[in-house]
Amino acid sequence: MTLRIIDRIGMGFFLGLPILWIVLFMLVPYGVLLTYSFWIKSYPLFEPAFQFGNYLTLLNEPQYLSVIGRTLKIAVIVSVTALVLAYPFAYFLVFRLKNATIRKVLFFGVIAPLWVSYLLRAYLWKTILGTQGVLNSTLMGLGIIGEPLDVFLYSQAAMVITLTYIFIPFMVMPIYAALEKIPRNLDEASADLGQSSWTTFWRVTVPLSLPGVVAGFTLTFCLCFGDFVAAFLVGGPDGLMVANVITSQFGAALDWPLGSALAVVMLVVVLAIISLSDRFEQRAKVQF
Amino acid sequence: MADIALTRSKPRKPPLSIPKGAADGAFITYASLLLAFLYMPVAILIIFSFNDSRVLAWPLSGFTLDWYRTLFANADLLEAVGNSFYVATLSTALALCIGIPAAMALHRFAFPGKALFRRLLLLPIALPGIVTGISMLNFFNLMGFNLNLHTVVLGHATALLAVVVIQVFARLQRLPRSLEEASSDLGANALATFWYVTLPNIKTAIVGSGLLVFVLSFDEIPVTFFLTGRDNTLPMYIYSTMRRGVTPEINAVGTLLILFSVVLILLAAFLTRAPGRKR
Amino acid sequence: MAAIIELDSISKHYGPVVGVNHVDLAVEDGEFLTLLGPSGCGKSTLLRMIGGFEVPTAGTIRIAGADVTAAPPQQRDVNMMFQDYALFPHMTVGKNITYGLERKGIKGTAARDKAEAALELVGLSGMFERHPHQLSGGQRQRVALARAVVREPKVILLDEPLSALDAKLREQMQVELKHMHEKLGITFLMVTHDQTEALVMSDRVVVMEAGEIAQDGTPEDLYERPATPYVANFIGTTNFLSARVVARGAGLVTLEAGNQKLKATDVMPLGGQAIGQIGIRPEKMQILKDTECRPANVLPGTVVETIYQGLALRTVVRISSGEEVLVDEMLRQGMLHSDHPRAGDPVALGVEPHNILLFGAER
Numbered sequence: 001m002t003l004r005i006i007d008r009i010g011m012g013f014f015l016g017l018p019i020l021w022i023v024l025f026m027l028v029p030y031g032v033l034l035t036y037s038f039w040i041k042s043y044p045l046f047e048p049a050f051q052f053g054n055y056l057t058l059l060n061e062p063q064y065l066s067v068i069g070r071t072l073k074i075a076v077i078v079s080v081t082a083l084v085l086a087y088p089f090a091y092f093l094v095f096r097l098k099n100a101t102i103r104k105v106l107f108f109g110v111i112a113p114l115w116v117s118y119l120l121r122a123y124l125w126k127t128i129l130g131t132q133g134v135l136n137s138t139l140m141g142l143g144i145i146g147e148p149l150d151v152f153l154y155s156q157a158a159m160v161i162t163l164t165y166i167f168i169p170f171m172v173m174p175i176y177a178a179l180e181k182i183p184r185n186l187d188e189a190s191a192d193l194g195q196s197s198w199t200t201f202w203r204v205t206v207p208l209s210l211p212g213v214v215a216g217f218t219l220t221f222c223l224c225f226g227d228f229v230a231a232f233l234v235g236g237p238d239g240l241m242v243a244n245v246i247t248s249q250f251g252a253a254l255d256w257p258l259g260s261a262l263a264v265v266m267l268v269v270v271l272a273i274i275s276l277s278d279r280f281e282q283r284a285k286v287q288f
Numbered sequence: 289m290a291d292i293a294l295t296r297s298k299p300r301k302p303p304l305s306i307p308k309g310a311a312d313g314a315f316i317t318y319a320s321l322l323l324a325f326l327y328m329p330v331a332i333l334i335i336f337s338f339n340d341s342r343v344l345a346w347p348l349s350g351f352t353l354d355w356y357r358t359l360f361a362n363a364d365l366l367e368a369v370g371n372s373f374y375v376a377t378l379s380t381a382l383a384l385c386i387g388i389p390a391a392m393a394l395h396r397f398a399f400p401g402k403a404l405f406r407r408l409l410l411l412p413i414a415l416p417g418i419v420t421g422i423s424m425l426n427f428f429n430l431m432g433f434n435l436n437l438h439t440v441v442l443g444h445a446t447a448l449l450a451v452v453v454i455q456v457f458a459r460l461q462r463l464p465r466s467l468e469e470a471s472s473d474l475g476a477n478a479l480a481t482f483w484y485v486t487l488p489n490i491k492t493a494i495v496g497s498g499l500l501v502f503v504l505s506f507d508e509i510p511v512t513f514f515l516t517g518r519d520n521t522l523p524m525y526i527y528s529t530m531r532r533g534v535t536p537e538i539n540a541v542g543t544l545l546i547l548f549s550v551v552l553i554l555l556a557a558f559l560t561r562a563p564g565r566k567r
Numbered sequence: 568m569a570a571i572i573e574l575d576s577i578s579k580h581y582g583p584v585v586g587v588n589h590v591d592l593a594v595e596d597g598e599f600l601t602l603l604g605p606s607g608c609g610k611s612t613l614l615r616m617i618g619g620f621e622v623p624t625a626g627t628i629r630i631a632g633a634d635v636t637a638a639p640p641q642q643r644d645v646n647m648m649f650q651d652y653a654l655f656p657h658m659t660v661g662k663n664i665t666y667g668l669e670r671k672g673i674k675g676t677a678a679r680d681k682a683e684a685a686l687e688l689v690g691l692s693g694m695f696e697r698h699p700h701q702l703s704g705g706q707r708q709r710v711a712l713a714r715a716v717v718r719e720p721k722v723i724l725l726d727e728p729l730s731a732l733d734a735k736l737r738e739q740m741q742v743e744l745k746h747m748h749e750k751l752g753i754t755f756l757m758v759t760h761d762q763t764e765a766l767v768m769s770d771r772v773v774v775m776e777a778g779e780i781a782q783d784g785t786p787e788d789l790y791e792r793p794a795t796p797y798v799a800n801f802i803g804t805t806n807f808l809s810a811r812v813v814a815r816g817a818g819l820v821t822l823e824a825g826n827q828k829l830k831a832t833d834v835m836p837l838g839g840q841a842i843g844q845i846g847i848r849p850e851k852m853q854i855l856k857d858t859e860c861r862p863a864n865v866l867p868g869t870v871v872e873t874i875y876q877g878l879a880l881r882t883v884v885r886i887s888s889g890e891e892v893l894v895d896e897m898l899r900q901g902m903l904h905s906d907h908p909r910a911g912d913p914v915a916l917g918v919e920p921h922n923i924l925l926f927g928a929e930r
Contacts, residue, residue, distance in 0.1 A: 010478055011397045015405075022408050025446045029423035036426050087320050092315040115500070115549045117507040119523045122543045123530060124329035126338065127539070154483050165325070166507035219414050226416015231507055233530065236461070243418045243510075249512065250422065264421045270415055278407075466653035469620050472640040473647045474667030484666070488657040489615065 020100055030267065046257050054261035064245070068265070071242045074156060075224040079161040079171075079217050085164070086171040086216065089207070091206025094179040110172045118166060119229060125162040126233045169224055171216040178212025179205070183197045193258035210279045218277040222270045330546065337539035357538035365541070368525035375437055375512075375521055376505040379444035383501045386445070387452025392486075394453070395460040414449040417510030420447045425514040435517035443511040448504055454496045458467065459493035460486075492560035499556045503549060571596040571721055572617060572645075573756050577626035579612050579778075587724040588778040589626070594722070599748050599755045603765040605801070606776035609727060613775075614758045618647045619723050626671035629855075631721055641670070644758075645722040646715035649732060652707045654699040660686070660710050667718045682815075683720040706737050712744075716751065725757040729764060734740045741767045762802045766790065774798050796846060796926050805924070806892040812842050819920060826888040829864045831923035843928025849895040851922035854882060854908065855915045862917035868892070870908045878905060884914060892916070 036117050041047045058064045089110065096104045113121060142232065186204055227245035242262060249259030340352035359365060390409055394402070412420060424443050425435075433439060467489065471481040509523050516524060526541060571591035571603055579587040587609040594600050602610040617628060619640035630634045635643050646667070654663050662680040667673070673681065686692055689709035708728065715723050728744065729737045745768045748755045759765055765772045766786040771797060774781045774789060774797075782794040790928045793799035808822035820833040824845055831845065855865070868886035882894045893914060906915050 011399065013391065013398070014389040015394035015399070016389075018386050018393065019447070021386050021404070021446070022405070024409070025424065025427075025442060026408060029420075029427035032426045033419075033423040033431050073313050085322060088315070089319055096315055098311055106319060106323070110326065113326055113330075114555060115503050117523065117542070117545045117549070119507060119509050119526060120333070120545055121329075123331055123526075123538065123542065126334060126530075127330055165329070191356055193386065193473070206399070206406060222414040223416060225420050226510070228418060229527075232527075242309065243416065246422065247416060250425070256426070260422065263419055266416065266420050267423075270419070274407075274414055343756075408638060431811030462650055464653060466649045466651055467655060468648055469618075469640065469656070470647070470653035470714075471666070473620075473645075474714070475641045476666075477641055480670065485655055 012205050016068040024064075032095040033260050033267070034264055036257055037264045039257040039260075041255045041257050045254070052260045057258060058261060060190060062264070065241055067242055067245055070156075070223055070240070074159055074163070074241065075237075076169065077160050078224045078225075079220045081160060081164045081214065081221050082168045086168055087213070088177055090172055090179055093176060095205070104170070105175060107172075111169050114169045121166050121182045122162055122230045122233045125158065126163065129158050130235060132223040154234065154238065155227050155234075158234040158236075159230055159239045159241075163224050163227060166227075166230065167220045170219040170223065174212040174215035175209060176212070178215075182208045184269065214280050216275045218273055222273055225269060226266055291513045300395050302395060308546065323390035333539050334543045334546070336488040336536060337543040339538075353380035355511065355536045356492040358537055359540055361543075366521070368520045369460055371437055371519050372522040375440050376443060376502045377393045377443040378438075378503045379448060380498050382441065382445035383449050383452050383495065384498055387449050387497070388456055388490075388565070389404045389450070391453045391456035391460060394457055395512075402536055409453050412452070415447075417508070419446055424496075424511075428515070435515055437516070437519050437521075439515045439517070440512050442565045443515040444505040447508070447511050448501045450503065451501050452494075453492045455500075463489050469493055496556050496560045499552055499559075506548075507545070569596050570594060571631055571885065572756070573627075573629040574613070574617075574883065575627045575629070577613065577623045577628065579616060579621065580608070580624045585778050587616070587623075588784075590778075590780055592773065592780065592783075593648060594754060594756055596661055596721075597752055597754055598770045599745070599757070599768060601759060601765040601769040601772045602775055603762060603801075604781075605771050607758055609773040609778040610758045610760075612777045614647075614724055614726055614756065617722075617756065618645060619643050623750060636910055644720050645724055646718055646720040647726060648708075648711045648715050648728050649722040650727045652711040652731075654707055654710055654714075658698075659695065660691070660697045660699065663699070664714045664717050667714060671718065680857075681717055682713075684873075685717040686710075688750075689713045704732055705740065706930075708732065708740065710905060716753070719726075720753065722754040722756055725755060727759055728757065729759075729761075731837045738766075744768060755864060763811070766802070769865070774801060793846070793924065796844065799846045799924060799926070803847055805892065806849060807844050807926075808844050808888070808892070809892055810842060810925075812847045820925070822923075824888075825866050825886045825892075826862070826892060827886075829918075830920045831925060832921040833925070842925050843926065844926045846924035847892070847918055849881065849893040850879075852892070852894045852916050852918045854884075854894055854896065855917045863920050864889065864918045864923070866892075866916040866918070868914055868916060870910050870912045870914055872910050873907060882908070883913075884916060886910060 036046070037054055038052070039046045040051065040053065051288045058068075088129055093103050097106070146243055182205065186208070196232050228241060230245050231239045231241045235244075243266070246259045246262045248264065249255045254258075257271070295391070304559055320492055330439055335348070336349050338353070339348050339353075340350040340354065341348075392410075394406055395398050399405075424439070424446065426436065427441055463486070471485040472478075476484065503531060506521075507523050509527060513527075514523050520528070522541075522545075527536060527537060529535070568909075572592075572594040574592040577587055577590045578594075590609075590613060592613075595787055602613060604610045604644075606636040612621060617630075619635070619638060619642070623636060627634055627637070630643060630645060635929060640647075643894075652919075654660075655666065658666065661679070661682055664685055665673075665678040666859060668678040668681060683692070683695065686694060689712055691706060691709050691713070692708070694702070694710070699710065701861070702710065708781050712723075713903075724742075729740050732740060737801055738762060741764055744760075747766060757765075760851070765788075771784065772789055773783045776797050782789060782798045784792075789798060789802050793802065793805075795807070799805040800807075802823065808824045810822045810829075812820060813823050813828065814821040815833065818833055820828050822829050822842065827843070853862075854859070866886045871883040871885050871891060874881040874883070876895075877898075879895045879897050882896070883891055885891050
């Protein structure tokens with residue numbers, strides 16, 4: 001590409017600040033995070049070292065592995081649940097709803113909760129699922145149960161409901177966008193070629209919307225994987241997530257190096273998922 | 289000249305499909321249920337903020353505004369609200385100052401490392417806030433910085449930058465390149481072109497993303513949790529009261545927060561509407 | 568007349584891809600010149616380099632004698648009418664037009680008066696306060712022209728100016744733009760892929776092929792005396808027959824083509840290349856009736872099919888060599904479809920020596 005001098009100056013102007021920011025507040029901090037993960041806990045905080053003790057602790061003490069395993073499990077369940085709930089909704093909006101205004105309103109209705117405090121959306125479920133909460137009192141009022149049950153709150157099911165509730169807009173958005181990009185006449189072409197609408201859906205619509213599904217899944221999975229608020233509010237000891245363990249290392253346990261090692265694990269998992277989904281998206285990308 | 293045989297090879301099977309009406313009925317029911325799932329809890333929150341019992345359970349015992357009165361008498365809470373406004377305003381300004389040029393660079397230029405630049409810029413969208421929070425905490429700790437509201441602002445700007453980049457970049461992509469070319473063709477230098485042509489056309493994306501960043505920063509927990517010093521923002525204050533369990537005061541704060549979000553959504557819708565423009 | 572734009576060995580490479588290859592061209596002051604070619608032939612790139620939107624890899628561009636090769640668009644005394652018009656959607660029609668004046672320092676009522684005059688020129692008086700989205704496609708196009716004209720540039724560049732209009736309006740605008748050019752006296756440099764547009768509007772047409780100039784001439788030159796089969800094929804329709812020279816002399820060349828001996832006027836400068844094929848325009852051949860006197864060349868054949876085109880009747884004939892040729896005849900009064908030879912009928916085609924185009928060997 002041939003660039004005039006003035007373009008080069010312009011490019012430096014536009015790129016300078018963002019690059020500086022990325023380096024100073026992302027790359028350098030990630031580097032520091034990695035460095036700390038090799039240090040040793042010692043009074044009052046830690047001392048520099050280069051050793052893999054923190055990572056070995058994570059591998060050897062079963063509680064850490066089980067927390068990581070549980071976090072992965074919950075993130076997968078939430079992502080799948082959100083996908084199953086979001087896809088039909090987005091499909092209905094894009095392909096079945098004729099009225100553009102209603103389509104906009106419904107889409108906005110699902111996206112709007114993003115503007116509402118995330119903490120609050122987790123808290124909602126605490127009030128609903130609690131022993132003295134809305135669900136118990138409703139069931140008692142209906143005569144279904146005789147006394148309040150404490151099984152609803154502080155369970156993995158509560159985590160899944162809460163996290164799905166919080167992250168479903170992130171699933172709807174990319175799927176909706178992907179479906180909207182599919183030319184409508186492909187549907188008609190497929191019907192014209194004698195395919196039933198069921199076949200059309202699976203052979204045409206679903207493959208073409210896969211990039212959106214992957215993007216939504218990635219987003220939901222990564223955000224779930226790093227969440228500590230839902231577990232704090234509705235998870236209980238049984239719903240402890242990696243992020244909760246990290247916060248306690250930086251809080252009461254005062255083991256920053258171990259916490260950093262866990263954060264590095266989280267960063268690596270997230271980066272791996274993102275690059276996997278990127279690769280998948282590249283392959284699934286179609287030009288219309 | 290070539291004779292194309294216009295005969296159909298086989299009579300077509302009528303496509304098998306569920307009757308349209310029935311399917312649509314099912315979809316409408318489903319969409320309603322999903323929206324109910326999203327909004328029922330919110331409604332419950334609001335209802336109980338006016339209920340005169342400390343216990344959040346049916347049946348409702350009576351109407352009261354006491355919980356709201358308690359809020360307005362709570363100095364810590366009011367200070368936290370002030371802090372949140374301060375943080376959200378600064379973070380939004382910073383995110384815009386960095387995000388707009390970044391989006392312009394992504395849109396306009398080809399340069400080595402562009403793919404990496406783009407990926408890093410957008411990373412915080414999918415990266416849990418806790419990673420941003422902890423890595424910046426470690427960094428500030430190493431540098432010997434004291435934690436205060438300004439470290440929170442830096443954290444929020446970093447985490448929310450991507451919101452601005454995504455929205456402004458998407459708008460720029462929809463803007464025909466020829467508009468900027470026409471401007472320079474008509475004698476405008478790069479600055480005039482940006483000011484008179486590019487900026488007015490991406491204005492709504494800037495306003496929209498700015499408001500969203502403001503709201504997200506106002507409500508932010510994971511980054512704030514690690515980067516704040518002695519000062520509490522509103523969500524941090526609520527978070528700490530939640531340790532003590534469910535209380536109607538939280539419902540009252542929550543209701544006000546939702547009201548605030550609704551106001552901002554309406555503001556965004558109003559400011560980003562395209563007056564009389566058909567697109 | 569003096570050259571207003573001079574291109575000196577202009578090339579543009581995109582990595583290994585050559586977009587424009589060593590083009591030399593002089594645009595005369597006041598003429599209407601068209602760059603014609605299929606998409607990807609480099610014509611738009613050439614125009615964009617003249618406008619300053621792209622920088623040539625090699626070569627120099629001079630406008631009114633000054634070297635502007637590296638100058639950005641705002642420093643060039645030319646204005647472009649964009650394919651999508653590129654009207655600023657957030658400004659009124661008036662603001663769109665005064666935009667270029669304000670950048671020159673002309674403001675206030677002076678700018679407004681000039682803009683009103685430009686609007687009147689394009690027949691849109693009273694549209695000053697409208698927004699672009701309130702205008703029809705044809706009106707937008709006029710605003711784009713007014714916006715370019717108002718700055719009184721030395722040259723107006725038109726990038727596929729009519730491609731966004733429907734067929735009827737396009738035909739009308741062709742004539743209107745041509746009149747506008749005559750009225751203004753400014754040089755127009757247009758790019759199009761539409762041969763009719765080029766023939767109707769231009770004083771001179773430059774046909775481009777794969778980044779190079781294939782032929783440069785008046786519309787009549789290009790149609791009547793295409794230099795290469797590429798030009799003959801791109802402008803109008805041409806029947807090509809492979810041919811071999813049998814004898815040459817006295818301004819006539821005798822060829823063997825289509826299993827017949829044909830005589831052709833020996834005028835085509837082939838640059839020393841041997842004649843390898845001939846071209847005959849479909850309307851330059853007739854289907855001979857018995858009563859007519861025989862022309863110099865006759866090609867016997869059989870009708871394959873006839874295609875009714877309203878204005879003309881096209882007959883597809885397989886001549887004795889097995890090659891198929893098209894013959895177009897104007898449908899004048901009294902000539903009925905039913906009189907005409909049908910598929911399977913034997914016919915004889917007549918063609919005069921000066922209507923045979925001589926080309927080098929097939930590529």
